Amino acid sequence: xxxxxxxxxxxxxxxxxxxxxxxxxxxxxxxxxxxxxxxxxxxxxxxxxxxxxxxxxxxxxxxxxxxxxxxxxxxxxxxxxxxxxxxxxxxxxxxxxxxxxxxxxxxxxxxxxxxxxxxxxxxxxxxxxxxxxxxxxxxxxxxxxxxxxxxxxxxxxxxxxxxxxxxxxxxxxxxxxxxxxxxxxxxxxxxxxxxxxxxxxxxxxxxxxxxxxxxxxxxxxxxxxxxxxxxxxxxxxxxxxxxxxxxxxxxxxxxxxxxxxxxxxxxxxxxxxxxxxxxxxxxxxxxxxxxxxxxxxxxxxxxxxxxxxxxxxxxxxxxxx
Numbered sequence: 001x002x003x004x005x006x007x008x009x010x011x012x013x014x015x016x017x018x019x020x021x022x023x024x025x026x027x028x029x030x031x032x033x034x035x036x037x038x039x040x041x042x043x044x045x046x047x048x049x050x051x052x053x054x055x056x057x058x059x060x061x062x063x064x065x066x067x068x069x070x071x072x073x074x075x076x077x078x079x080x081x082x083x084x085x086x087x088x089x090x091x092x093x094x095x096x097x098x099x100x101x102x103x104x105x106x107x108x109x110x111x112x113x114x115x116x117x118x119x120x121x122x123x124x125x126x127x128x129x130x131x132x133x134x135x136x137x138x139x140x141x142x143x144x145x146x147x148x149x150x151x152x153x154x155x156x157x158x159x160x161x162x163x164x165x166x167x168x169x170x171x172x173x174x175x176x177x178x179x180x181x182x183x184x185x186x187x188x189x190x191x192x193x194x195x196x197x198x199x200x201x202x203x204x205x206x207x208x209x210x211x212x213x214x215x216x217x218x219x220x221x222x223x224x225x226x227x228x229x230x231x232x233x234x235x236x237x238x239x240x241x242x243x244x245x246x247x248x249x250x251x252x253x254x255x256x257x258x259x260x261x262x263x264x265x266x267x268x269x270x271x272x273x274x275x276x277x278x279x280x281x282x283x284x285x286x287x288x289x290x291x292x293x294x295x296x297x298x299x300x301x302x303x304x305x306x307x308x309x310x311x312x313x314x315x316x317x318x319x320x321x
Contacts, residue, residue, distance in 0.1 A: 011035030013089045016078060018168070020094035022101065025068040026171030028055065029078075029093065036062045036082050043082045047093050048072030066170060069095040099123070101164045101172035110179045112205055113154040117178065119164065120147055128167040133178050134160035154229045157182035157206025157254040182206045184252050184259035191264040193271065194246075196222065196238035202252065204259070207232045211255045216263050217248035239265045241272075271295045 013033040021027030029045075029052060036057050037043040045052040045064045050072060052064035062080075069076075075094045080087040103121040111117070117138055119131060124145050131138040131150045138150035148164065159179050164172040183205035192198035202214065208229035214221045221234035239246060242265075250263040273293040281287030 011082060011085055011087050013080065013087055013091065016089075016091045016093075019092070020096045021066060021099055021168075022166075022170030022172070023069045023095040023097055024100060024171045024173055025066045026165055027066040027093075027169065028167070029064050029066050031062045031064075031078075031080065032060065033087070034060060035085075035087075036060070036080075043080070045081075046079045048076030052078075066093060099169045101129070101166045101169055103162060103164055103172050103176045106162055106176055106178060109177075110181055111152060112181050112183055113152050115152050116141070116149055117152055117162075118147065118149050119162065121164065121172065122146055123166065123169065124148055124164065125166050125168065130165045132163050132165070133180075136160075138162075152178075152180075154205065155180045156209035156229065157257050158209060158211075180206055182252065182254045182257040182259050184261055187250060187261060187263065190262065191245075191266050191269065192236055193269045194239050194241040194265045194267070195270060196236045198236045200234050200236060200263075202232050202234060202250075203230065204252065205230050206254055206257075207252075209254050211253075213253045214250065215253075216250045217246070217265075236263075241267075241270060243267055268295060 011034065013031060015032040017030055018027060031045070036059055038057065038059060040054040040057055043054060043057055043062060045054065045062070047066055050067035050070060052066055055063040055065060072095065075092050078089060078091045078093055080089060101121065101123045103119055105120045107118045122145065124143055124147070126143055129140065129143060129148065131140060131148060133152065134155050136153040136155040138152055140148055140150045142149040157180050159177045161174040162176050162178050163174050185203045187200050187202050189198070189200060192200070206229065207226050212224065212226065212232070214224055214234045216236055217239055219237040219239070222237055223235045224232060226232045245264055245266045247262050247264040249260045251258055251260045271293060272295060273291055275292045277290045278287065
């Protein structure tokens with residue numbers, strides 16, 4: 001006799017905690033029970049009409065991040081759908097202003113990495129509180145229920161929201177912003193050829209933003225490479241040649257912020273070609289070409305290299321005579 005046996009697991013919710021938290025969301029909601037999906041892609045939780053973003057899930061427990069209250073009522077129902085099955089639950093979550101970390105002010109409002117920031121407000125809790133500015137942590141050095149002192153990390157230049165998170169309550173308001181100043185410390189080298197094409201290194205802070213730009217004598221660099229938030233490189237644009245040096249502004253911009261320093265196009269660093277001889281040659285190559293001019297760099301080639309490269313050395317050496 002052949003028979004088939006199937007086992008049906010009933011989805012249940014045994015406990016949800018906490019039952020209340022910040023009106024700005026950010027509370028980690030833990031739901032215990034049975035029958036939850038093992039993949040976060042197969043489970044959906046809403047608080048009121050808003051999605052509670054899944055953090056982790058196992059068959060016996062799921063955690064999600066409570067959304068901001070927004071248009072939800074103060075007490076909102078919690079709805080769970082796992083693998084297409086709707087769980088029966090009468091649980092609710094209460095948005096409570098008394099359980100909401102609140103930022104009233106910050107000081108200073110503008111600064112750079114390494115500085116101290118004072119956050120004034122309410123409902124801060126020792127050992128439960130973190131501060132972020134944008135996506136960067138501000139390391140807390142002192143805290144009370146109404147004040148936080150933290151050290152600023154390195155962040156892209158511009159305005160960034162300050163958010164206080166308290167583990168047992170959730171997040172604060174995010175309407176208070178801190179402006180990371182754009183810094184330009186130095187460039188190297190600070191002079192080069194009128195022909196451009198020179199790679200210069202720019203040191204400062206706040207460069208890691210998509211809106212970064214660099215101009216020299218009001219001309220954009222040929223290309224910009226962000227190496228880190230504190231360093232980038234730029235290939236200089238060409239400039240109208242002159243018999244004397246030209247010093248102008250190198251300007252770094254990040255959104256509405258800008259900083260400048262000087263860069264010099266130097267005549268004696270600019271190679272100039274006055275003639276080429278001969279002006280034609282065979283298609284098989286091998287023609288010794290003489291280029292006459294000034295300010296050619298001296299390039300030394302080893303005699304072990306191919307003759308063509310050695311003849312180029314002779315060519316450049318002649319041009320220096």
